[in-house]
Amino acid sequence: MSSWLPTNPSSRRWLGLAPTYLVIGIFMLIPMIIMGTYSFMEANPYGGVKPVFSTAAYLQLAWEYDLDGTLVFNPGYLKIIWRSIGLSTMATVICLIFGFPVAYYITLQPENRRNFYIYLITIPFWTNLLIRTFAWIIILGRNGVIELPLLSLGIIDKSLRMMYSDGAIAIGLTYSYLPLMVLPIYASLEKLDFRLLEAASDLYSSRLEIMTKIVIPLSKPGIIAGCILVFIPCLGAFIAPNLLGGGKKLMLGSLVQFQFASARNWPFGSALSMLMLAVVVMALIFYARGAKKRAAGAES
Amino acid sequence: MATAAINIHGVSKVYNPGSPQAVQALDTVSLTIHDNEFFTLLGPSGCGKTTLLRLIAGFEQVTGGEILLFEEGIENLEPSQRPVNTVFQHYALFPHMTVAQNVAYGLERLKKPKDEIRLTVDRVLSLVKLTELANRRPSQMSGGQQQRVALARALAPSPKVLLLDEPLSALDLKLRQAMREELKQLQKETGITFVFVTHDQEEALAMSDRIAVMSNGEVQQIGSPTEIYEHPVNRFVADFIGDTNFIDGEIISVKDDLVSCRISANTVFEAEDSGNHKPGDQVTLFLRPEKITLTSDAQIVNGESHAGKVTNIIYLGNQALLSVDLGNDIELTAQTRPREDGNLPFAVGDSLLVEFSKRALRVLAK
Numbered sequence: 298m299s300s301w302l303p304t305n306p307s308s309r310r311w312l313g314l315a316p317t318y319l320v321i322g323i324f325m326l327i328p329m330i331i332m333g334t335y336s337f338m339e340a341n342p343y344g345g346v347k348p349v350f351s352t353a354a355y356l357q358l359a360w361e362y363d364l365d366g367t368l369v370f371n372p373g374y375l376k377i378i379w380r381s382i383g384l385s386t387m388a389t390v391i392c393l394i395f396g397f398p399v400a401y402y403i404t405l406q407p408e409n410r411r412n413f414y415i416y417l418i419t420i421p422f423w424t425n426l427l428i429r430t431f432a433w434i435i436i437l438g439r440n441g442v443i444e445l446p447l448l449s450l451g452i453i454d455k456s457l458r459m460m461y462s463d464g465a466i467a468i469g470l471t472y473s474y475l476p477l478m479v480l481p482i483y484a485s486l487e488k489l490d491f492r493l494l495e496a497a498s499d500l501y502s503s504r505l506e507i508m509t510k511i512v513i514p515l516s517k518p519g520i521i522a523g524c525i526l527v528f529i530p531c532l533g534a535f536i537a538p539n540l541l542g543g544g545k546k547l548m549l550g551s552l553v554q555f556q557f558a559s560a561r562n563w564p565f566g567s568a569l570s571m572l573m574l575a576v577v578v579m580a581l582i583f584y585a586r587g588a589k590k591r592a593a594g595a596e597s
Numbered sequence: 598m599a600t601a602a603i604n605i606h607g608v609s610k611v612y613n614p615g616s617p618q619a620v621q622a623l624d625t626v627s628l629t630i631h632d633n634e635f636f637t638l639l640g641p642s643g644c645g646k647t648t649l650l651r652l653i654a655g656f657e658q659v660t661g662g663e664i665l666l667f668e669e670g671i672e673n674l675e676p677s678q679r680p681v682n683t684v685f686q687h688y689a690l691f692p693h694m695t696v697a698q699n700v701a702y703g704l705e706r707l708k709k710p711k712d713e714i715r716l717t718v719d720r721v722l723s724l725v726k727l728t729e730l731a732n733r734r735p736s737q738m739s740g741g742q743q744q745r746v747a748l749a750r751a752l753a754p755s756p757k758v759l760l761l762d763e764p765l766s767a768l769d770l771k772l773r774q775a776m777r778e779e780l781k782q783l784q785k786e787t788g789i790t791f792v793f794v795t796h797d798q799e800e801a802l803a804m805s806d807r808i809a810v811m812s813n814g815e816v817q818q819i820g821s822p823t824e825i826y827e828h829p830v831n832r833f834v835a836d837f838i839g840d841t842n843f844i845d846g847e848i849i850s851v852k853d854d855l856v857s858c859r860i861s862a863n864t865v866f867e868a869e870d871s872g873n874h875k876p877g878d879q880v881t882l883f884l885r886p887e888k889i890t891l892t893s894d895a896q897i898v899n900g901e902s903h904a905g906k907v908t909n910i911i912y913l914g915n916q917a918l919l920s921v922d923l924g925n926d927i928e929l930t931a932q933t934r935p936r937e938d939g940n941l942p943f944a945v946g947d948s949l950l951v952e953f954s955k956r957a958l959r960v961l962a963k
Contacts, residue, residue, distance in 0.1 A: 496689035500703035
């Protein structure tokens, strides 16, 4: 009845996978190629790019032309990148510290209640991230929800200056991406065979040892997935750094956003994005190598 | 016999007490398990045998009564503080560790010196014949091999008591039979008290020094395999262990330990009774199929023979179970063996003679 379908099995397989390739091609491959191409072009001062080959955007990452036309090293942007990695790592670690116990707690609940808790975790996603981040300004700001009571009770006598700091950015990032840590960890903890915990306790393990020797090693795939899911959007985040860092504390994401929106330097924005991509891919390769080595070590 | 390894005094266990879903899993169970004994808790699923094992291991808390381990109360001890180890029904091997790491796990938690751990792991692995597979992961092994790893892991810390929760139930028949012998052998070699939970009566009879038959959260009978099989105290035990014929009747006379029992208007059987019944008591007699002798000779030889007709045959290879109608609504299941040429001596519809000794027919307390 389906005579128009190819009969040869390998063509049929291709046909079945076609939607996947189409989606990956349109939404990932082509945009990345465009971005890569733009990064090797010249900036058009009115936005967009001039179709002329140039490596200026990549040079700009670490060097600038002095007044006399010589190239000098300028670590300004590298510092921002380094800071971004640092802040993202911090946010990821805090997410892990708070997210793991939450995921574990949900796993221990009766089955019908678990889905309800997962639903609760996802509720913040229903409100715009921008609005939720603004809320943090009210909480952390001068005479805000935290400061005002402390000031009026005389516990502190001047502002804590919590806003516009690295700390504020880290709090904002942690808040934004915590659910992305909880969900994958929950997914892997849910598959955990709790009889293993009984076996461990039967074999003289303390509660702490059950955690460190059994639960955490077995939920490692979820922990790693959660860390990747939090770290990568943190690196590219610009709402939290712009609002809570006050624009003075730039992160990679806000820098990229700035190049496209205000500075009208699309090639440099693209080059920064390519660099970010390289950082992430390198981190993933590093992890994959480590995982392979660990697996090989356990076999031998 | 030797000292008591485990004393269970009037132990009760109720799950979800006070709620509508409350379940009485154990009802004032008392029993004593001797040191160096292979003790089996036998019963159908839901009889409370696994609950009892979990109470000893410490995974559940008793609702009433107490459990003594070598004369000491263990109520306040966490599972990790009790000198007992468990072989779990589904093995519960740590999937992220090799066989050797699994076996070493308990010893490491006990902070044994590294050299000692290595020696013990080697010794235990050779005991269960797994030395070559020490570096495999559980997922790379067959069910039987995983079973041995579970056994080795539980034996490695030299527990005072080893608890085994239906460890053979997931294995196929051949392997199960081989493991029975190995387990029995292992128990003798190590001298560790084994508490073995199973619903398989054959397994229990083959391995145990003593068996406790349980049903509905209560212990029905405790005894050696022979006692349990030959002298069951009630219908449940007789029915649960092996195939049995039950015959209802009324005692009409008693002479020492023999009674005459009216089965129907014109049938009277003589039977052994150890229960001090009186004439007029309604009782149940039981008779094992293998104690019935069948002959095709149509002549009644003595008073203990009864004429009957084969109504059904279940062929089992090395034996066959025959349903024999004796008339008067009495039907017995009898066992027979195939002849040397492989054919059965009887066919459905054949007339035959049924004989059994009055010592083989026993009165159960009703």
